[in-house]
Amino acid sequence: MAPVRRPHGDPVPVYEDGSDNFTLEVIHGGDFVGSGCNRAYVHGTKVCFDDCDCDSWSALWLEDLIEDLGYETAGRIDVYWLLPGMQIDALSMVSKVKEGRSTIVQEAGIRYFDDLYGVRATVNVYEPKVKKDSKDLSQTGIQINNGPKDQIDSIVVCYSVAPGHGGDRFSRFHVVWNDGVRNMSCVDLNCPGFIQVSHNVGLGGRVQPVSVYNGPQYVINIFVFKDPKTNNWWLAYGEDKAVIGYWPSSLFTRLKDKGDFSFWGGNVYGPTASLDSPQMGSGHFPSEGYGKAAFMKNIQIVDGNNKLVTPNKNKDLIGTSDIRKYSVYGYKVDNHGMHIYYGGPGILV
Incomplete structure (x- = not known):
């Protein structure tokens, strides 16, 4: 009924x-x-x-x-659920199912809604566990979008563990672009699109070293920004913001001018990502804190004045798709940007 x-x-x-x-x-x-x-x-x-x-x-x-x-x-409608008697800080996003692909998407992190001309973050790198023969993947990174739900243009820069794609369970660095209007997308240099101008960072290459639970911690610095003269979107990497390459504006329909949404955090994708969920981040809940939980810090945006600024905390939404498996903790905002711990054990909880 x-x-x-x-x-x-x-x-x-x-x-x-x-x-x-x-x-x-x-x-x-x-x-x-x-x-x-x-x-x-x-x-x-x-x-x-x-x-x-x-x-x-x-x-x-x-x-x-x-x-x-x-x-x-068909528009971009986000739906959140809350168990009776729970406070709103336990809000969770309903997992999204992409029709026709049988792909479950789960996430934990910060969603942000504003006019965006660039996004950046310092990303703590781990190697989350994904089963050897799984077609699922676990990734962490930054994303900038524009467009309604079924016509989203997007740029994603991340590290991910994807045994079904890379053939191993190492963390690898990737760039992804998508034009939702023309239904075109590409990962790394697998098709024409992203133009690499420096080979100091290998697209699809292994990220080393990676952090160790209760041991040494390592990060990568990612910065995606729009050139106001050419309208191309550039990728810079590292503390010195060395440019790696760019996405020509001609690749996009709705990202030609600006973004209107960004996400910082972790995602898991795949046909069994809900029933047999892989780890995200360090594989531990973020409440364990530094050295044990994955973090993202120095989260900033480029505004309409082409200035790198701290995001407006009244325009963000912090949450997780399934609080039993993944969560967000330690959210704060200061002059250096936003900072969060995120992730979790997935089905291993």
């Missing part, structure tokens, strides 16, 4: 003991204010959907419910 939207003013249903039915409460149309444990969602409208069935319930029902509320799911 499909969930039933409760008319305004109708009584709350009473389910029999042992019933598999439940009520879903949706609060929409509001705004997030504050950050961390002080975050709140205000000015929202509450709508209830009764007679949801545990046996048939799926996150895919949410698309129908969102449309029932008058939203277009």
Whole structure:
């Protein structure tokens, strides 16, 4: 039986003991204010959907419910869930399923919404465990997007462990671009697109050294920025911001001018990333802190004045797709940018 939207003013249903039915409460149309444990969602409208069935319930029902509320799911709609009685800092993003690819995407990190002309971060490098024969991958990096959900242009710079792609379980450095309008994408130099001008960093090459749990810690510095004269997007690497190459603006439809969204943190992708989730970051929950949990620091953006600045903390959203497997901790903002610990053990919890 499909969930039933409760008319305004109708009584709350009473389910029999042992019933598999439940009520879903949706609060929409509001705004997030504050950050961390002080975050709140205000000015929202509450709508209830009764007679949801545990046996048939799926996150895919949410698309129908969102449309029932008058939203277009083809747009960029993010849906978050919270267990009854939990505080909003335990907010989790509903895992997204990419239709036709059977690819589960889970994440933990910072989502940011603003006009963006560049993004940077210092990334703590680990080698998260992904099963040898798995087609899943675990990656950490920075991402800048523009466009609605089904037509997103994006640039991703990351390290990842992907046995099904690289044939091993080492952390490797990658650059990825995508034009969602023309449905074109490419990783590293596997097709024309990214133009490498320096070979000091090997695309697809192994990242060494990597951090050791409760031992030495190592980082990489990543900076993606738009050249205001040519409109090309450049990649700089290392503390000295040495340029590695660029993405010509002609590759993109919606990123030609600017980005409107960025993500800093970890992702896991793959057909079994939900049921057999690999590790993210160090493979330990971020509450363990420095030397044991993966971190990202010095998170900054390039604004409309072409200045590298600290992001506006009122425009970010910190969270995880599954708080049982991955989480975010230690979020703070200072003159050097945003800083977080993130990651987790995945299914090994």
